Amino acid sequence: MTALSSTQTEKLMADLRLVVTDAEALLRATAGQAGNGAAELRTKVEANLARARDGLAQIQDTAVAQAKVAGRHADEYVHENPWRSIGIAAAVGLVVGVLIGRR
Secondary structure (H helix, E strand, O other): OOOOOHHHHHHHHHHHHHHHHHHHHHHHHOOOOOOHHHHHHHHHHHHHHHHHHHHHHHHHHHHHHHHHHHHHHHHHHHHHOHHHHHHHHHHHHHHHHHHHHOO
C-alpha cells in the first residue's frame, strides 16, 4: 500500500468530515419518524458515526505527529548540513525558475 501525500490525506479527511456531517444532518431530519426499525437503524448509524469520528481524530493525530517528526528531521538535516541545504535550495530554485521562464 502506498502512502498518501499530504494533499490527498487532507482531501480524504475533508471528504470524510463532510460524510459524517451529512449523516448527522440526515439523522436529525429523520429523528421524528417513528417505528422500531427506524429507531434501530438510527442507533446503529449513530454508533457507526461515533466510530468514524474517533477514527478521523486518530488519523488526524497520526498525520500531525508524522508531520512534526518530518519537520524535526528536516530541521536537523539543515543544521547538520547547512551548505548542502543551501545548494539544494539553490538548485530547486533554478529548476523552478527555468520551468517558469519557459511559459
